């Protein structure tokens with residue numbers, strides 16, 4: 001049986017009901033929080049755009065995550081696109097990046113190309129998911145060939161060693 005828990009608004013976690021009962025009687029909240037350790041809520045609200053809501057990364061977390069990191073804008077470079085197999089190595093060597101970007105945009109593979117930085121932004125679906133994310137399994141369909149940015153996450157990123165973890169329901 002799953003124990004019912006009461007949300008603890010101070011820390012975004014929960015405490016058991018007996019804690020709140022005791023607290024309501026005559027004990028202070030501070031005492032109750034000390035007596036009944038708070039459990040971090042599994043429905044902790046994550047906003048990928050607010051890094052303060054992110055969680056410190058631990059090995060194995062991805063196994064139970066809905067892949068929120070794969071809903072963030074993804075910037076890649078030409079070698080990434082070659083590894084992904086969407087640009088031919090010959091084309092990468094002989095075609096102007098701007099022309100390649102035009103073709104990829106037409107094919108719906110990129111949303112944007114930054115001419116100055118020669119950075120391509122991979123297309124996202126209406127849901128915000130990366131073009132390469134499997135919507136059902138929440139797994140990357142090109143994991144072995146994934147771009148450099150994805151390989152470095154979350155060691156490198158907006159908040160190093162933290163990620164927008166969201167537990168699967």
Ligand code: SF4
Nearest residue numbers: 070130132133140150
């Ligand atoms: S390429 Fe794969 S790992 Fe990278 S954002 Fe897309 S789905 Fe996620």
